Each structure stands twice: as structure tokens, then as C-alpha cells.
Amino acid sequence: MTVAVHGVGTSHFGRQPHRDLVALAADAVQEAFLDAGTDDIDAVWVGTVFGPPGVAQRVLRAMGVTGIPVVTVENACASGTTAFAEAHEAVRTGRHGRVLALGLEQMSTAFAGAITPEPTDPEGRSGLALPALYAMAAARYLHLGLATPEQLAAVSVKNHAHALHNPRAQYSGRHTVAEVLASRMIADPLTLLQCCPTSDGAAAAVLAPATGGAREVTVRGVALRSGAPWNHRSPHVWGHDLVRRTAMDAFAAAELLDATDVDVAEVHDAFTIGEIVTTEALGFVAPGDGGKAAAAGVTALGGVLPVNPSGGLLSRGHPLGATGLAQLAEIVWQLRGEARGRQVEGARLGLVETMGGGVSVLDGNSCVVAVLEAP
């Protein structure tokens, strides 16, 4: 059965310690219900990383969604897109008729600064938090001449500029490359403006069989994978191969040979280097051309293949469990032509990619890639 996204919704993104997950989730779900024209659903998948046990039932109860199957999933930064993948599968196979996928996270009340790694992991033992893991990939790109500091910064400049047109983004701004490079160093060579912020938010989508409706965005294919052991001697940095393998699965499911026909994408730019590696891994640009493409405007609004028109994780924000569904909402708006000041004109095929990381002995923890098509 072909599945379509019938409605999406999100909260505002940002530090919102005065609001709770019930309020954030209600913003997203009520908008998604309104968008879908119904609140009559048969099951729910909820993605969260740090939400307390039972948080799904708690927030759903507050909006009167009870008595149906509810499954909470965790897959690091890909938790929201994992909820989407599971909801999609439930509709595709006829397990349920209409399914809500919900992602939520409140980081501001739980963390100060970077998420600390588990002390039993190699990262934990060596004191490597996630910014440092990405910084090592960035340093390798610089060392091999695959990117320059200015090209890294160009990703931040682009995504902050995109977010100027996204009223729900946490941050936005007309930064220069020099300003990005001059911002406080977090993990060399990644400066503050090259790292995603601490965010609270929620996002939701209503999935049901495709009926050819004028506002239905069709799901062409979804793939989910977890990381294989990372070959540290490979020519690729950490995370590349997981994204590439997952994308190949998603393209196969969507009956595409490659990314050629993709018009717009939301990808996992938790750090600037992440977007560069991901655009290469997805085949948007040739290996080693990710930084050049960002600097040349290829991946900017108005370019050949706009990436992260919402502002991405860098600017919209990164409430972990919500991120994947926030990416999905943006692509749905883009494919319906409803993205207002940040619309990619004529976008027909969109892609969402989220990569959850954390353990360098694995090539990423988990990754989800979805391909969607305009009504």
C-alpha cells in the first residue's frame, strides 16, 4: 500500500524551559491533526531520546489520544525519523489505518552544554563528547584538503540565512564566514556557530494510505539502519558509510538509482562538517565536493539542490527526538509549495536524512533516510 503524509505540525524550536513536553507536543500534534483534517488515529509511534519513561502516554493523554497502540522508540538523533519509519511501515502493511508519528525532546532542562558520552564507551573513557567526535572528522577533512575552514563556515552562513525565513527557528542571522570562524571555539576546528544549539521542541505527522489528495505528500521509500564497525583506515570519515548504505536502501525502496532527481533535502547538520559529509554520502555532490558546494551556493536556496532550507539543526535547533519529524515537516511544506519565503520552487522530490551518532567504534548508531514526492 502506498503511504502518504496527510498532515504535519511542529512547535516553536528553542530553549523553552518554561514549557513542558505536554505543551510542546500539543502544539505539534494539534497542528498536524488540523493539517490532516482529522484527529481520528489508530496508533502512535513516538520518538524521544531523553524523555522519561511513559512520556508518550502522558502527553497523548493530555490531548485525549488514548486506548490505542502506542510505542515509544529511541534511536539517538534519528529517533523522530525512526518513529516515522515505523509509522510508515504500519500503514504500508495495513497494520493500522491512520497513524501519528510524534517526536519530542526538552533538552534545556536536562543538559548544560554537550551531551556527555557513556563512561563505558571509548569516547567516555577518553573524554570525547560529540562535538569532539565531529571535530575529528572536520580536522581530517582539513588535513586531506577535502575542505577548508571557510567552506566549513559556509554551511553555517547558509543555514543561518535560510532560517531567516523560518519563523519557528531557534536562531537565524546574516553571518559572514569571518564571523562564523571568529565565534568561540568549541572543538577545533568547529566554532560555536558550527554547532547545533540546545533545543526544546516537538514535531508530528499523520500518515495514512495515499488517496491522491491534492495536499498528500507520498512516501516513496524509507530505510533504517544501524552502524557497522567503522574501519578507521577507510578513506571515509565516521558516519559516511552508514549514511551512504541507508540512502542506497531508501533509493532502492523509492525505485531511484541515485539522488539525481532530488530537489530539496533536510539532512543532519548537527555540526557543519556533518552536512558536508552527508551531502557527499547521499551522492548530492562528488566525494570531496561537499564543502565547495556549500561555499559556491549549490546547496543554498536558489542553488541547484537546496539543503536544509529550514535552517537545519544548526539554526532551527536540535531537540533530538523531534528533529527527524521537524525535517519531515519542512520537506512536506516544501513539496506542497507552502514554505513561503524559503520555498524551493517546483520541488517535486524531497529527501530527509537523520544520523544518530555517539560511538566511534560503530560507523554511527543509526540512520534513517526517506524519499518523498509532491502531490
Place this chain on the structure above:
Amino acid sequence: MTVAVHGVGTSHFGRQPHRDLVALAADAVQEAFLDAGTDDIDAVWVGTVFGPPGVAQRVLRAMGVTGIPVVTVENACASGTTAFAEAHEAVRTGRHGRVLALGLEQMSTAFAGAITPEPTDPEGRSGLALPALYAMAAARYLHLGLATPEQLAAVSVKNHAHALHNPRAQYSGRHTVAEVLASRMIADPLTLLQCCPTSDGAAAAVLAPATGGAREVTVRGVALRSGAPWNHRSPHVWGHDLVRRTAMDAFAAAELLDATDVDVAEVHDAFTIGEIVTTEALGFVAPGDGGKAAAAGVTALGGVLPVNPSGGLLSRGHPLGATGLAQLAEIVWQLRGEARGRQVEGARLGLVETMGGGVSVLDGNSCVVAVLEAP
């Protein structure tokens, strides 16, 4: 496609703070792989409540299971059976060929005493921990004359006696009703021996299409539900209706009219009153007869319908995320005739029920019921 359980495995259950989740999971998974005759799997669903983010990838990596889809699920005490339900669905629909379901939890290093409720819930605001929630149901049963203190205690006597034959159980013993009633009061009328202990453990199952193999236990039906708002004025205590509705779904999936043909069951006896309410909700006994049945030996080994031959949560232990798959492992052993000293002779049809609770405004958070058939 008909699904069968091809292998199961568990760790020892008990307080094991000196072991970690990697070691506990390895015990369960390696036994399940050996039992299934293969370690070649295509996807994994992992159930845990308090396991840290990424724990699934971490424990699987340690045993060389990488590069495939991994989804971690949380559904309170039903997290393990939720992983089972999702794995079952993946095989049933042909999404994956052979799937591992894994449940794990280390409570001893995380908690001292009862799990505290969320401060934003009615329970949290009024200081009600889970033992108190169950105690209120027990008090109501006593008040209405639906059970006596001695009948409550009989459940504990029975399950501790069952566990004498389960070498992996956390506790066991030949207690008398008087001893159970004389043990320290936890939440009136529930005494210490009527409450499940703090446990660490893991359990696993390998699912694949049924091929008619001599050791394959067929999955006849699985159902998963979350709680509806609880009508406090209903004649039923908290949790009853959720278990009943989920059981009806599972019986329908298994093409059974009711529980008549069930020969052996593992049910959620986190507290003695839980088993009494559940045997009534499942239709094993008439409404109000759960306590009498326990006291009369109906639900004991050798009785008409043995319930919790493993010792149940009360005696085997209750490592939250592992519990559902530990229950499943017991039923698989029973249906294969491999349960040694606690074997229910000639058992052909088995049932697993787990109910995850915590919020009294809902009639339970989540429930899974599965019906399985002997080879």
C-alpha cells in the same frame, strides 16, 4: 506469514550490580542464538525502560551484531513484550526474515526502593509510588469482598514455590500464607513478599517464519494497546479493562473465542493483586474468583491452569524491559516440554501478558498479550 519463535535465552535474574547490561544481554542473546541454531539475523527490536540512550547498539556491538536495523522501544513494564510484538510484526509482514527481540534492564544500580512517579502526574503530586497504586486496587478488592488477605498471600506462596524449580529465579521459597502476611508491610495491604523485587536481567528470542520444525513455537496472535481513561466509578479496578481489551484483541488474532484452551500462562504479577485481577481480566476465572483460584491451587502447578510457573515477577524477578521476554522464554520452554521440574504436562497453548502501568488516570499505560502454540 505465520511466525514462530525459533530460540529463546535469558540471563540469571537478580541483583547483579557487578555485571553490566552488555554481560547480561550476552547471556540471553547467546543462549537464544544457540537455541535457534543461528546468529544470522536481519533486524533487532530492543525493550528497555531505564537503559541509557544507545544501550541497544552498545550491547549488540559487543556481540558482533551490527549494520542492521535496530529499534529500541519503551512501553513501561511491557517494553520487552512490545519488542516481541514489533519483531513479530516485522516477520509476519515479510519486512525482515529473522529478527531478534531483546529485553534488558539493570535496576539495582539505578534505584533504591520503589520507582518514583513523575512529579507532574497525579501520583507524583500525591506521593503515590507504584506499590501504593496496586495497594489501592488490593484494598478495594478486600473492601468489596472480592478477595481476602489470605487469598492475596496465596499468590505469593504459589509463585515462590514455583520458583523453587527455576534455577534462574531471583527468589524462591516454601512460604506459608502466615509468613507472607507477616512480612514487612510495604503498602497496606501488600506486604514485602507480595511485591516484586529490584532485579537485573536480560531475555531474548529469535523469530522467523514458521517452517513446522520440531522445536518451533508458533505465535498464534499478539496484541498491543495503551490505556484508555480509567472510569474510577467502574466496577473494575485500575488495569483490568486494559488487560481485558488487549486479551480480546489477542484472542481474535489467534482465532480463539476466549481463554478456554490456554494451558499455561505467564502474567504480570508485579504485586499479588496484579495476578488476581489479571486472571479475571483474561477470563481464566470468573470475575471475583481470582483470589479463590489462587488459594485453591487452580492456578498452581498441577492445577487446571498453571499461572506463572517460572515464579513470575514476584519470584523470578522484574527487570522491567527484560520481563516480557523472560515470560515468553518460559512459555516457549513450557510448550516445548523443556521446563523440567516446573513443566505443565501436555501444555499445547500458552499465553503471555504484561501490563505496564504508572498513571492512574489511564487504565494502565500499555499492555501486550500473546498466544503461542506448541510445536
